[in-house]
Amino acid sequence: MDAPVIRLDAVTRRFGDFTAVSAAEATLSPGEIHAIVGENGAGKSTLLKLAAGVLAPSAGRVLVGDDALSPATPAEAIRRGVGMVHQHFMLVAAFTALENLMLGAEPVRSWGRLDLASAREKAQAIADRTGLQVPLDAVTETLSVGERQRLEILRVLYRGARAILLDEPTAVLSPLEADELYTTLRALADDGATIAVVTHRLDEVARFADRVTVMRRGKVVLARPYARAGAGEIRGGDLTRAIMGGEPPLPFARPAMAKDAAIVLEIKGLSLTDAGGQRRLRAVDLTVRQGEIVGIAGIEGNGQSELVRALAGLEPGATGRVAVGDRDLSRLSVRARRASLGVVLEDRHEEGLCQEATVGDNLVLGDLGDRRDGAPAFDEAAAITRRMQRFDIHPADPARLAGELSGGNQQKIVIARALDRLPRGPRSAAVLAQPTRGVDVGAAAAIHAAIGEAAASGIAVVIISADLAELRKLAHRIVVMRRGEIVQSLSPEATETEIGRAMLGQEAA
Ligand SMILES: Nc1ncnc2c1ncn2[C@@H]1O[C@H](COP(=O)(O)OP(=O)(O)OP(=O)(O)O)[C@@H](O)[C@H]1O
Numbered sequence: 001m002d003a004p005v006i007r008l009d010a011v012t013r014r015f016g017d018f019t020a021v022s023a024a025e026a027t028l029s030p031g032e033i034h035a036i037v038g039e040n041g042a043g044k045s046t047l048l049k050l051a052a053g054v055l056a057p058s059a060g061r062v063l064v065g066d067d068a069l070s071p072a073t074p075a076e077a078i079r080r081g082v083g084m085v086h087q088h089f090m091l092v093a094a095f096t097a098l099e100n101l102m103l104g105a106e107p108v109r110s111w112g113r114l115d116l117a118s119a120r121e122k123a124q125a126i127a128d129r130t131g132l133q134v135p136l137d138a139v140t141e142t143l144s145v146g147e148r149q150r151l152e153i154l155r156v157l158y159r160g161a162r163a164i165l166l167d168e169p170t171a172v173l174s175p176l177e178a179d180e181l182y183t184t185l186r187a188l189a190d191d192g193a194t195i196a197v198v199t200h201r202l203d204e205v206a207r208f209a210d211r212v213t214v215m216r217r218g219k220v221v222l223a224r225p226y227a228r229a230g231a232g233e234i235r236g237g238d239l240t241r242a243i244m245g246g247e248p249p250l251p252f253a254r255p256a257m258a259k260d261a262a263i264v265l266e267i268k269g270l271s272l273t274d275a276g277g278q279r280r281l282r283a284v285d286l287t288v289r290q291g292e293i294v295g296i297a298g299i300e301g302n303g304q305s306e307l308v309r310a311l312a313g314l315e316p317g318a319t320g321r322v323a324v325g326d327r328d329l330s331r332l333s334v335r336a337r338r339a340s341l342g343v344v345l346e347d348r349h350e351e352g353l354c355q356e357a358t359v360g361d362n363l364v365l366g367d368l369g370d371r372r373d374g375a376p377a378f379d380e381a382a383a384i385t386r387r388m389q390r391f392d393i394h395p396a397d398p399a400r401l402a403g404e405l406s407g408g409n410q411q412k413i414v415i416a417r418a419l420d421r422l423p424r425g426p427r428s429a430a431v432l433a434q435p436t437r438g439v440d441v442g443a444a445a446a447i448h449a450a451i452g453e454a455a456a457s458g459i460a461v462v463i464i465s466a467d468l469a470e471l472r473k474l475a476h477r478i479v480v481m482r483r484g485e486i487v488q489s490l491s492p493e494a495t496e497t498e499i500g501r502a503m504l505g506q507e508a509a
């Protein structure tokens with residue numbers, strides 16, 4: 001099947017009286033990698049969902065090939081060769097990779113039993129052709145984020161998609177995995193597939209996109225070939241300005257830190273063995289001083305997630321000592337730890353946010369009923385307003401359901417809650433996993449500024465990030481985790497190549 005041209009013809013999508021996408025025009029063509037960029041809430045996911053039949057237009061038409069996509073359903077879209085990989089994974093955690101692949105597209109034998117063997121054969125053939133390798137018999141919840149991502153793409157290919165629309169596929173990947181993904185996408189495009197990718201990483205646009213569409217407040221404000229040279233094309237700086245509708249944010253200024261500052265966060269001999277007997281954390285030692293920002297780099301799956309969970313108190317099997325100031329947290333509950341240690345877990349969507357609750361409730365989740373005797377009463381309304389303002393959460397309506405906010409604004413809620421509740425000064429620490437994952441340029445700058453401000457006020461900060469540029473920009477010191485251990489400490493002046501080598505366990509050249 002040839003890959004279809006997808007054309008959005010004056011497409012509008014409203015939610016109630018809010019217009020998420022407004023009279024958008026866009027053409028996605030075979031053979032190209034088409035980047036779609038814009039601020040959080042600009043309408044990128046909505047645009048992709050319209051193109052993939054997940055949402056029906058309120059006005060206008062989506063054309064796949066020559067004909068309108070009708071009915072506007074994912075089943076019809078996939079029948080016409082259009083598949084979407086969502087911003088948040090849509091996999092059943094308890095199923096194997098192969099079962100997830102087959103879900104809804106099962107080959108059935110004459111007596112109605114699932115034909116696992118032929119499904120496996122077909123999946124393996126696609127994996128071999130595209131390089132999207134996934135352990136097919138592993139239970140999905142044991143897969144790394146990168147593997148789950150590949151599984152999602154494999155799933156749409158398995159259903160025969162020739163147009164593949166990916167919503168922030170690289171937000172959860174390490175730089176190396178992201179490069180691999182683009183190699184796969186390029187191969188698919190060269191083979192005639194239609195590829196669209198939503199991303200906040202503008203360096204990816206520069207390196208991989210043939211064409212770029214910029215959305216701003218629901219409108220397509222720019223659609224151009226990206227690039228390399230020539231009239232009518234767009235380049236880096238102009239792209240940032242088109243996205244923001246104005247000048248780029250001020251660069252981050254790392255707060256100064258006294259060399260002899262007091263130790264605030266002390267982790268000693270933190271170890272964790274999982275249910276299968278695997279050692280996930282091996283005697284991790286880390287001290288973070290007052291006002292210090294320490295970055296943790298590492299290839300995904302080397303213990304970073306377990307470290308964050310153990311610090312939050314979510315791994316009861318963890319041994320070792322965790323202290324903040326003179327308070328030993330090791331034996332304290334998740335709730336009790338929160339008073340001095342703010343944690344943002346890696347998967348905000350699963351663990352950080354209640355989709356069905358309001359923005360306001362999410363912003364004060366965990367603060368209610370948490371006051372000790374004698375402490376001033378918690379002013380819920382004031383905290384909600386302050387957190388919404390400080391973190392520029394859009395729409396600034398505490399009564400909205402959190403699940404209706406764009407991905408980046410959901411992220412801001414989680415960060416706001418973790419940072420804003422901490423007492424300033426040398427008695428608190430914050431541990432933030434992937435703080436700007438999926439967040440637009442402006443919001444990332446705002447989150448970075450809030451982290452800098454927290455450090456400047458004396459809070460000890462740990463950041464775990466797959467984005468090495470982010471770590472180099474923010475941290476006073478970068479430590480590298482490998483196989484559950486901290487193996488090296490580097491200065492932020494180290495190059496990405498040097499940090500990358502340490503992550504892989506290679507000797508410096
Ligand atoms: N189901 C819904 N109900 C109400 N409003 C919605 C719904 N889905 C999206 N919106 C709103 O539409 C706007 C566009 O959302 P969309 O998810 O398309 O943004 P986005 O560009 O993908 O942002 P991000 O980069 O943060 O993922 C947002 O203001 C969002 O709150």
Ligand SMILES: [Mg+2]
Nearest residue numbers: 044045087407
């Ligand atoms: Mg989105």
